[in-house]
Amino acid sequence: MKDYLIIFSLCLFSTSLAAQRAVTSKISAFTDKNYPSLEKLYHHLHQNPELSMHEEKSAARIAKELKRLGFEVMEKMGAHNIVGIFKNGPGPTVLIRADMDALPLEEKTGLPYASKAKGINAAGNEVNVMHACGHDIHMTVLVGTARALVEAKSRWNGTLVMVGQSAEENGLGADLLFKAGLYEKIPLPDFAIALHDNPYLAAGKIGFREGAFMASVDMMDITVFGAGGHGAAPHTTKDPVVLSAQMIMAFQTIVSREINPIDPAVVTVGSIHGGTVHNIIPDEVKMQLTLRSYDKDVRNQTIAAIRRISASMAQAAGLPEDKMPQITIREPQTPATVNDPVLTKRLVAVFKENFGDENVVEMPPYMVGEDFSRFGMQEKQVPIFMFWLGAIDPVKVQAAAENGEQLPSLHSPLFAPLPEPTIKTGIMAMSAAALDLFEKVK
Ligand SMILES: [Zn+2]
Ligand SMILES: [Zn+2]
Known part of the structure; x- marks a missing residue:
């Protein structure tokens, strides 16, 4: 009897993943059609990077995009944090977060859309500014995912919360967001998810780790x-x-x-x-x-x-x-980012169904840090999951591996993600994850 139950529940699991796969392939077609406008948005964000605590224009742009899609948007939730809420019937609340700040660096990628922007740093000096951590990719994926999930709203029920987070690089943004009372002002999320582009992983791939993820x-x-x-x-x-x-x-x-x-x-x-x-x-x-x-x-x-x-x-x-x-x-200290094991297993299965086992790879923990950890560390603990989004031209990844060369890291003036497959994979991964976590429309 027990065996039958296991087989029955496995069948249910794979049927629901297969049904979801049908929706995500529609999202994939929608994202392909939508891509030219997303690329324009990406180039705009890349050429107009803003330092931590100064992301006024980026926040306004994301807010405008979300409002146009029918989100109710709260702005200036501590620094330039913005929060969009899209209520789509009874069901779970899923929070998706993207950070928005750039770094005081002069871009040296030589790309035609390279940043020439300047900004004022905390000491009051004029400095060059570059999206050297790829937060412009994160913002573009956030907007693309919002568009895709609103387009597919007849297929899911629940509340979608989209957060554009200010000041990740100096570790202040998430703290300010929670000091502004995020979890008191929105329905408490059942899940919070985020991604970070990865400078060593090929575009089209996703990296994951259960438990300890960032320091x-x-x-x-x-x-x-x-x-x-x-x-x-x-x-x-x-x-x-x-x-x-x-x-x-x-x-x-x-x-x-x-x-x-x-x-x-x-x-x-x-x-x-x-x-x-x-x-x-x-x-x-x-x-x-x-x-x-x-x-x-x-x-x-x-x-x-x-x-x-x-x-x-x-x-x-x-x-x-x-x-x-x-x-x-300095206060606040950034706590370690620890991925919820149950949520990680659930979404890794979703990613494998959508991208194939070979494109969903387990990664070691890193000593970099992320204040996304705070989304899971409030009084009411919310399961969190952050994953790596491959961002580099697969040809370059392979050549570097063969020649024993090191690719430019995050925070390097040479960091150059390959936009199209990175953004599309990010949107597909986020949309598939959210669809799995929401209640399905029968
Ligand atoms: Zn960074
Ligand atoms: Zn970053």
Whole structure:
């Protein structure tokens, strides 16, 4: 009897996936027809990138697209966060999130639609701006998915929530969205899903991982004090440049000698500034660090080690108590992104049905971070799933593998996704996932 039940439920499962496949093939045809306008949108977003907290025009553009489709749109939900709600009868609430911000980089891809945009950074300086993390792909997929799901609205029931998120890169946007009361202002999502383009995976492919997906992120600022003076009389000073160099080298032993080798962790000093000219020993040096881990205890151990090493090296340099290094950790910290196992299994089956097993690949966890984690970490816990969207020309991926070359990473001025197959696969994957999570119309 039990066996019959299993066979019966497997049949039901595959029949419903097959029925859904019929809808997604219609969505595929619709997306093909719709693609020229989506490509125009992608080029527009790519050429008009905006830095974190400045995504005013991108947000307005997404809001306009959603309103035109019949979404009720809430704007300025903390920074430039926008939230669109499309109610389509009783059923589950599915939230889809795309981030909108770009990075302070000069694009060097040489593409005909490369960005020449400028923006003002947090320090008030004019900088070049580029969508080097591919959030323009994410926004285009969000709009394409909204169009596809509204087109197919007679086939599903439920509430679709589309979020255009501000300020992912500096880790502030999702926090501000929840401080603005997102889950109190919309029906509580039954599921929240998001994607991120991947700089090593071929366009047309999808990468997934159950459980640990992306690391927690801390941004740490350290001011190292000294006693400045003439560069030719170092014996009359306490040199914070030399002390900083010693501290940086000692930090390298935290992960290699203190953290259990089984636990992933990263300590990177990404920025160091001190002094003005050749022959002056400065009074202070400023450093900026990024810390990554998956485990709270590892995070705490890393921070404690940095504090201990900094203070003891300053003491060893002969600095007094009031000149100990000043360490601050920026708030909010970005928690690790952990994919819900049940939701992951369910949507991986959907992706395999739509794209074939060979195009849906399991990926290792990465030490990059994402504040999409917050969508699952509120008081009312919502199952989340984030997946990788292959974004690179398959010919380039293969050539790099054969020649042992490294493709440009995310945040590289050379990062150049292949738009058409990437955007189409993103829309198909998101639409198929949402259709599976909504209630079907009989
Ligand atoms: Zn990024
Ligand atoms: Zn990103």
